[in-house]
Amino acid sequence: MPVDVGFAHASDRLLFAAVLVYALAVLGYAFAFAFGRAGRAAIRAEQDAALRTEAALRRTAGPAAARAAAAQSRVLVGAGAPFDTAGPGSAEPAGPVFADGSTLTAQDVRPRRGPSRSEWDGGPPRAQSASTSAAVRRTAQLAVVLTLIGWALHVGSVICRGFAAHRAPWGNMYEFSSMIALIAVTAYLALMVRYPVRDLGVFVMIPVVAYLGVAGTVLYVPAGPLVPALHSYWIVIHVLAATSATGIFVVSAVANVLFLVRDRHDRLILRGAEPRFTRFARALPPAQSLDTLSYRVCAFAFPIWTFAIIAGAIWAESAWGRYWGWDPKETWSFITWVVFACYLHARATVGWRGRRAAYLALIGFTCFLFDFYGVNMWISGLHSYAGL
Amino acid sequence: MSIDTDRSEEQAGAELSAESSSQLSTQPEPVGARPPRPGPIGLALRFWRQLTSMRTALLLLVLLALASIPGSLLPQRSNSPSRVAEYFVKHPHLAKIFDRLSLFDTFHAPWFAAIYAVLFISLIGCVVPRSRMHARAMLRRPPGAPSRFTRLPQSATWTTDLPAEQAAALARASLRRKRFRAHLDGSTVSAEKGYLRETGNLLFHAALLVLLVGVGIGSLFGYTGQILLQQGESFVNAPSSYDAYKPGALTSGGSLSPFRVKLDEFKATYESDGAAKTFDAYVQAAKAGGSTRPVDLRVNHPITFGHAKVYLIGHGYTLHVVIRNAAGQAKFEGDVACIPQNLTTYLSSCVVKAPDTGATVPTSYTDPKTGKVYTTNADGSPLTEPLQFAALLNFAPTAAFSPTMGLVSTYPAVTLPRVVVGAFTGDLGLDNGNPQSVYSLDTTNLKPIAIPAADSVITPGSGRAVPLTDGFTLDVTGVSQYATLQVKDDPAKGLVLIAAALIVIGLLGSLRVRRRRLWLRATPDGTGRTLVEVGGLSRSDSDDFAREFRGLVGRLAGAVPPAARPGSTGAEEPQDPEVPDAR
Numbered sequence: 001m002p003v004d005v006g007f008a009h010a011s012d013r014l015l016f017a018a019v020l021v022y023a024l025a026v027l028g029y030a031f032a033f034a035f036g037r038a039g040r041a042a043i044r045a046e047q048d049a050a051l052r053t054e055a056a057l058r059r060t061a062g063p064a065a066a067r068a069a070a071a072q073s074r075v076l077v078g079a080g081a082p083f084d085t086a087g088p089g090s091a092e093p094a095g096p097v098f099a100d101g102s103t104l105t106a107q108d109v110r111p112r113r114g115p116s117r118s119e120w121d122g123g124p125p126r127a128q129s130a131s132t133s134a135a136v137r138r139t140a141q142l143a144v145v146l147t148l149i150g151w152a153l154h155v156g157s158v159i160c161r162g163f164a165a166h167r168a169p170w171g172n173m174y175e176f177s178s179m180i181a182l183i184a185v186t187a188y189l190a191l192m193v194r195y196p197v198r199d200l201g202v203f204v205m206i207p208v209v210a211y212l213g214v215a216g217t218v219l220y221v222p223a224g225p226l227v228p229a230l231h232s233y234w235i236v237i238h239v240l241a242a243t244s245a246t247g248i249f250v251v252s253a254v255a256n257v258l259f260l261v262r263d264r265h266d267r268l269i270l271r272g273a274e275p276r277f278t279r280f281a282r283a284l285p286p287a288q289s290l291d292t293l294s295y296r297v298c299a300f301a302f303p304i305w306t307f308a309i310i311a312g313a314i315w316a317e318s319a320w321g322r323y324w325g326w327d328p329k330e331t332w333s334f335i336t337w338v339v340f341a342c343y344l345h346a347r348a349t350v351g352w353r354g355r356r357a358a359y360l361a362l363i364g365f366t367c368f369l370f371d372f373y374g375v376n377m378w379i380s381g382l383h384s385y386a387g388l
Numbered sequence: 389m390s391i392d393t394d395r396s397e398e399q400a401g402a403e404l405s406a407e408s409s410s411q412l413s414t415q416p417e418p419v420g421a422r423p424p425r426p427g428p429i430g431l432a433l434r435f436w437r438q439l440t441s442m443r444t445a446l447l448l449l450v451l452l453a454l455a456s457i458p459g460s461l462l463p464q465r466s467n468s469p470s471r472v473a474e475y476f477v478k479h480p481h482l483a484k485i486f487d488r489l490s491l492f493d494t495f496h497a498p499w500f501a502a503i504y505a506v507l508f509i510s511l512i513g514c515v516v517p518r519s520r521m522h523a524r525a526m527l528r529r530p531p532g533a534p535s536r537f538t539r540l541p542q543s544a545t546w547t548t549d550l551p552a553e554q555a556a557a558l559a560r561a562s563l564r565r566k567r568f569r570a571h572l573d574g575s576t577v578s579a580e581k582g583y584l585r586e587t588g589n590l591l592f593h594a595a596l597l598v599l600l601v602g603v604g605i606g607s608l609f610g611y612t613g614q615i616l617l618q619q620g621e622s623f624v625n626a627p628s629s630y631d632a633y634k635p636g637a638l639t640s641g642g643s644l645s646p647f648r649v650k651l652d653e654f655k656a657t658y659e660s661d662g663a664a665k666t667f668d669a670y671v672q673a674a675k676a677g678g679s680t681r682p683v684d685l686r687v688n689h690p691i692t693f694g695h696a697k698v699y700l701i702g703h704g705y706t707l708h709v710v711i712r713n714a715a716g717q718a719k720f721e722g723d724v725a726c727i728p729q730n731l732t733t734y735l736s737s738c739v740v741k742a743p744d745t746g747a748t749v750p751t752s753y754t755d756p757k758t759g760k761v762y763t764t765n766a767d768g769s770p771l772t773e774p775l776q777f778a779a780l781l782n783f784a785p786t787a788a789f790s791p792t793m794g795l796v797s798t799y800p801a802v803t804l805p806r807v808v809v810g811a812f813t814g815d816l817g818l819d820n821g822n823p824q825s826v827y828s829l830d831t832t833n834l835k836p837i838a839i840p841a842a843d844s845v846i847t848p849g850s851g852r853a854v855p856l857t858d859g860f861t862l863d864v865t866g867v868s869q870y871a872t873l874q875v876k877d878d879p880a881k882g883l884v885l886i887a888a889a890l891i892v893i894g895l896l897g898s899l900r901v902r903r904r905r906l907w908l909r910a911t912p913d914g915t916g917r918t919l920v921e922v923g924g925l926s927r928s929d930s931d932d933f934a935r936e937f938r939g940l941v942g943r944l945a946g947a948v949p950p951a952a953r954p955g956s957t958g959a960e961e962p963q964d965p966e967v968p969d970a971r
Binding site: 094095096097098099104108113114115116119224225227228229231232234299300302303306307310313314315317318319320321322323324325326327328331332334335338339341342344345346348349352367375379 | 442446452460461544546612659663665667686689690699878884899920922932934938942950
């Protein structure tokens, strides 16, 4: 069947429009991140102070005392929180009382999924919005709306591409890249429902825009049919799973990089040093939250990636006559899988959690990129038809 | 290998905060806590614990990933033997070193096998005891309540007007509805949920072992064979039929599933830019004793015979070559399969070997001892040898001539076919008993035949032949196509697939399910009311547990309603400052 030129053009234009709208969203996120820092900085200055106290105590009284003091300060800060109506001396509550002195709220009975703002920020609950100016908040909201619009355009572009070529629109490098970017944006939008990650939009959307830019120029190929080896419904399953996993890993990698930045800052503070870029690092969420976020996203994507490899093996069995043959693409998928398995084990190993695990995850992500692009560019193998 | 996030979460937790959580665990005690045993048994035990530790597993996983890299960067014999040979020509010294290290057979190298063997021993050493422990934990009641709930990461208290036993029973029923395993002991409830996490975890690792076993069985008992079928040819599944046959170590040649395949026609279509559009091999397939059925054999659509499958994996051109003598009699005639040199344009090369032309030519013999040259036999008759020809044909389906590369092809389909002939004469060595490939020609003992450049290019079917020596001519009278089929029999494929499915299911369980424990104790507070204490602990990724706990307490307070006006209760119990909100 010939390529439907109308749809092909529509797809290209929609992608261009999507990139443009994403770029506008980046500006919005950047503005909100840069000028919304004042509100967060107050919390984080407190956190820095706590860290310095802990560091000082550790030097004078030893690590155990420092930990105990840090824990106590957290409890006390929690007990003094404004939501707390059951302070000592006030009217006795009729319901359950928790260890930190708080009582049940309506929110607890129907708990929201994902951390609350205060849990995320690692500090006491407080009216966050009060310290952020209305303009900043509006801009951030606008950026989210722009992301949604860009996402819709992006989805349109992918669908049109499918209609243009009469097949699943992920048959070559350009189409994979567009799909991966789309999944990354989708994952970020989905994450926003549960996690207060609106502040991090700039870090997700800049890579997405850059990536789509490269995809639309360097990797671009016009819509067209596929070689016979790809005429199979497994292309829908295998490639969709592989691009989904990769797109989700993009978000995890972003969180990991931010974790490393914040973690380095915290460690320097603990050591009593005065780190550079401290205002930037302080504007990031606490290391603990970023670490958890990247782990969760990763743990979500890993089974999908496992499934993608298995689906690929099933397809290889019907196309090439064997389910596994150590083709370079297969080898690198395996390497990627093993590195992420390392990461998951490292998270569970004392002495490897945190920084080292984060480095492992980033190595895994690099393997991913190599698997998707390097293998096609530099190594010849059975997946070479994906073209570049 | 320790395979679970729980233990270390707890170790980390114990390190960070109070030591309470490790006491509440059913996990094995940390290795270092056991007193060392003296003697060789102690040494072996220590070694075994080292081997099955998480750190070792981590190291082995990293090693496995690193070990795979050369397998992807260097050509591998199993995938592209020709590129390995090329590498040997290009880098003779390096190639020898690499070959010593099995780097051209990375995935079959002993050191690669050693890494995964140790990894799997480590895995077994962890899965077996943990399975036993998990089974015990599943059969047993949830562990009893600790004495002080305030030492738990999460706790709450309230008072109720209900009697203690009734309060506990109601709480237990409420927790059961939330699918907790809850056990009532007097007025204390112990509850646990999320056993599927460890089940999934163990399932995942056990399935990995099954997968490896399946792969092993497949390579031991299966076989792979490749066959080149020209149009009109048929083939019967037997080891001797194949051009290349690779049986497993324990495959018996007589057990190949019996079937026959005949290629009627191969058809390829291409896009205008030369990209392949469709490949169809129209074949007649028949099981032994069964009727013949026509099948359109395509890529992605193999024919299945039992657990053997027949795949279309390649195709190429066949030239019909005729060598005639001076009298015009055909002395050699046959279809010669050409090997594509370029898979995009199908520029191909073919080898013709004509050892029996019926003619003889004078020859000479040099005595290796004396160095004397004989041109006649003892009886004075001239010394002769049979005249043999060999030819290397380069075939372009759509020909173009480049000043630097000579004949090239610009399109994979036959639109402007041309053949460039290079011919040789001399002893082909086919009678000396050494096996040779029909697709390659060793020209070291052959003499090239000088053919004028203008005569060496022919159009198939044009009738214009290339002159050889002694009045012989070589002609290409037609072009047809052949298909390369692969037969693969892997008896353990089903097992591998099941293991793969279990791997995903197990992973989902171990990564998505959270395991947590909850205790509730109801005690009369001496004022006629009942004090209800609840404590909780998450045994996995605990970041959401604080929120879940609050929700559960809300639920329990619904089942065990708080008294309207509490007296002096546990709310005034001093907070334990050492226990942080253990997030």
